Amino acid sequence: MLKLLFFARLREDLGTHEETLELPEGVTSVAALREFLCRRGDNWQTALHRPGLFVAVGQQVAGWETPLQGDEEVAFFPPVTGG
Secondary structure (H helix, E strand, O other), X not given: OEEEEEOOHHHHHHOOOEEEEOOOOOOOEXXXXXXXHHOOOHHHHHHHXXXXXXXXXXXXXXXXXXXXXXXXXXXXXXXXXXX
């Protein structure tokens, strides 16, 4: 099972902060997972294609082409700013 986490504005935009799901057939990378999730609707498409979006797999910052095997924690988070 994949554990998906959504932080900050993503949590608000998507209406969820966490979910688990079986790795969908044909989804072999973080990029493919993002496209699978975007099929849920316009709010998912907008949120997950926001410029500067980061992803972590197993609590390590990862790239979109990072492979998935189905038992990872995948976290999506927007850029962090401070002041």
